[in-house]
Amino acid sequence: MSALRRYFRPEQVRELVLVFLIIVLALFFGTQIRDYYTGRTFIRISTSVAIIVVVAMGETLVVLTRNIDISVGSIVGFTAYFVGTQLARHNDIAPLVAVLMAIGIGAAMGLLNGILVAYGKVPSILVTLGTLAIYRGILVNYSGAKTVVANSLPQWVINLSSMNIFSIGELDFRLLVGLALAVVVFFQLMLTYLPYGRRLYAIGCNPDAARVAGFPSQRIVLVAFVLCGALCGLAGFMYLARFSNITVVAAQGMEMSVLAAVVVGGVSIFGGSGTVIGALLGATMIGLLEQSLIRWLVISEFWRRALLGLLILLAVEGDAAIMNRLRKLWARSELQMAPKQENQ
Amino acid sequence: MARSATSPAGGRNLLLGAWERLKSWEGLLLGVLVVIVIINSLQAPAYLSIRNQTNLFQLFIEKIIVALIMTFILINGEIDLSVASVMGLAASTLGRLYELGVPIEAAFLIGLAVGIACGLLNGFMIAYAGLPSLVVTLAGMIGYRGLAYILLEDRFIGNYPEWFSRLGQQPLIGPFPLALVIFFVLLVGAIIVLQYSAFGRYVYVIGNSREVARYSGVKVRRVKMALFIVSGLVAALAGLLYAARLGSVRGSVAEGFELDIITMVLMGGVNMYGGAGSLYGVLLSILIILNLRNGMSLINLTGHVQTGVIGVLLILSVLAPNLARNIQATLNRRRMRHLAGTLSEAQESP
Numbered sequence: 001m002s003a004l005r006r007y008f009r010p011e012q013v014r015e016l017v018l019v020f021l022i023i024v025l026a027l028f029f030g031t032q033i034r035d036y037y038t039g040r041t042f043i044r045i046s047t048s049v050a051i052i053v054v055v056a057m058g059e060t061l062v063v064l065t066r067n068i069d070i071s072v073g074s075i076v077g078f079t080a081y082f083v084g085t086q087l088a089r090h091n092d093i094a095p096l097v098a099v100l101m102a103i104g105i106g107a108a109m110g111l112l113n114g115i116l117v118a119y120g121k122v123p124s125i126l127v128t129l130g131t132l133a134i135y136r137g138i139l140v141n142y143s144g145a146k147t148v149v150a151n152s153l154p155q156w157v158i159n160l161s162s163m164n165i166f167s168i169g170e171l172d173f174r175l176l177v178g179l180a181l182a183v184v185v186f187f188q189l190m191l192t193y194l195p196y197g198r199r200l201y202a203i204g205c206n207p208d209a210a211r212v213a214g215f216p217s218q219r220i221v222l223v224a225f226v227l228c229g230a231l232c233g234l235a236g237f238m239y240l241a242r243f244s245n246i247t248v249v250a251a252q253g254m255e256m257s258v259l260a261a262v263v264v265g266g267v268s269i270f271g272g273s274g275t276v277i278g279a280l281l282g283a284t285m286i287g288l289l290e291q292s293l294i295r296w297l298v299i300s301e302f303w304r305r306a307l308l309g310l311l312i313l314l315a316v317e318g319d320a321a322i323m324n325r326l327r328k329l330w331a332r333s334e335l336q337m338a339p340k341q342e343n344q
Numbered sequence: 345m346a347r348s349a350t351s352p353a354g355g356r357n358l359l360l361g362a363w364e365r366l367k368s369w370e371g372l373l374l375g376v377l378v379v380i381v382i383i384n385s386l387q388a389p390a391y392l393s394i395r396n397q398t399n400l401f402q403l404f405i406e407k408i409i410v411a412l413i414m415t416f417i418l419i420n421g422e423i424d425l426s427v428a429s430v431m432g433l434a435a436s437t438l439g440r441l442y443e444l445g446v447p448i449e450a451a452f453l454i455g456l457a458v459g460i461a462c463g464l465l466n467g468f469m470i471a472y473a474g475l476p477s478l479v480v481t482l483a484g485m486i487g488y489r490g491l492a493y494i495l496l497e498d499r500f501i502g503n504y505p506e507w508f509s510r511l512g513q514q515p516l517i518g519p520f521p522l523a524l525v526i527f528f529v530l531l532v533g534a535i536i537v538l539q540y541s542a543f544g545r546y547v548y549v550i551g552n553s554r555e556v557a558r559y560s561g562v563k564v565r566r567v568k569m570a571l572f573i574v575s576g577l578v579a580a581l582a583g584l585l586y587a588a589r590l591g592s593v594r595g596s597v598a599e600g601f602e603l604d605i606i607t608m609v610l611m612g613g614v615n616m617y618g619g620a621g622s623l624y625g626v627l628l629s630i631l632i633i634l635n636l637r638n639g640m641s642l643i644n645l646t647g648h649v650q651t652g653v654i655g656v657l658l659i660l661s662v663l664a665p666n667l668a669r670n671i672q673a674t675l676n677r678r679r680m681r682h683l684a685g686t687l688s689e690a691q692e693s694p
Contacts (some may be wrong), residue, residue: 046559064402072584120659120666125423125478126659128602129655130656133600133603133651133654134652134655134656135655136648137649139650140648140649141648270476290560302490302493303490305486305489305490306493306494308486309490310483310487312482313469313480313487316475317469317473317475321473
């Protein structure tokens, strides 16, 4: 037991438990759903996870600073719809321009959130509850009750969702999945090695101490919201590539899956603690659950939301009760180990 | 979201200052209300008739009823995002039970009990497990709505007994339907409890500083628990009244109502961090939102756009006082600097 303690931190124990749960879930659904272990299931789940995880990265940055962004669903929907209509109107827009347009629009929406939170000093929950409605309202007004249909999009967008990077046996890794993994690796490195990443943790841990230490807190929070918006924009583009048919209610309610992914992945809602790997695992679990529930015939897919709510509550409750106890256990064992080492 | 209890020196001055600020905020609300009403009545001549105004209230009566208890919770320094989902869950429970052949009276009571159960769960997590209300009720908002969807999936449940539908639609006393009567009773009760009772004082004290309240012997946990249970009960009641008014129930009943409800309360001058605010301000802001929504319908704005406008109001109602305070602070600082400058000049010159 003590050897175990030496090699793992409590946070890693949680991540291991998540991996274990994901495997259990996959095995369970394998017995319940016919033809579950096929390439198609893998593609479906991995693409769904890819979109959730990109948004979850952005949400992680915001939650680390002790804020929250619940407008993500509206930003994803807006960018998907807006870029979709632009591509439908001008079929000759270059792919890179389309992606940059999506990221830029998302970043602009994140900028508004960030300014209101960091400089307007309005609590983030209120700002994003408001912008959740505002962005969706603008979208509905702008759309004029039309939808984006696959026929009108240029061919490369439609092909994008079936493009492979590589395959292992039957398992195809789509380009979108690769993109999401690149995002995960980038933000893992950023949070671990770049000063900006460390400052996010510092602000979330203790905002007053961070300010006294001379960190430009407002700017750091602002940038976190802008990055979150930009990632939502990217996810919006991926959403467009995946579904091709976009209505005005696209990605409505996505904030729930994303919040569940982040919280289940161990990013503390009180700020200052959490890892990118955790968020990735959380997103994987939520994506797996959502996609499998749709095809599981025993209970209706309407269970999805109730389960998401329950998972968030359990994860937060577990964080408060179990993780604190684990951390104490670790701290105590370190105390016990200290005199032993002196004797040697 | 660091909660800072601002308490500058001088208790009496603080009280007076808060009263002045509130008075001016309420004055501003009154002005806005008058402007909206004038614009609306220019658009439609029958606007100010009692029937139209009663109709107005009736269209939003469920949200208004919940806004009353939300005022208590926000003044207490907490938030309840789950109210709309509790409304939906209570209504869906009624629909499902009625579908299974349970008499409507029993289904109504069980719907109320479900609301109390939701409030108990929220309250326990917040008051005794010590979790932030934001997270608990966010999970509740998602989870309770999910339960409502499980109960009804995508079906409509209608065809209630005639008296039940009439309850929601027909006038009961004079021109007022039952829901409106309930609202006025609750309003009077809420004003008495919040402004004139010991419990109301506890709500403010806890909102100002939880620590101070605890050391003064206020049973903080019990007050919070009571508030969330009542919130669940009132939300369930509102949900059931909504079902009676609509005449049919589905899983998505009252979805998104929390935005309007919280906006009503915050725009009424209730402090997001607790400790300040009054029901009079909330009442004014309710009237503003009712008339504004009605006016927006008059000029044919769709529901999503209306919700967007409410979102703008929500942000502005917190942003505007912040900005005003910032500007005042800058002005004060400049005045002090100016004063210091003239003083030092005066000292140097002789």
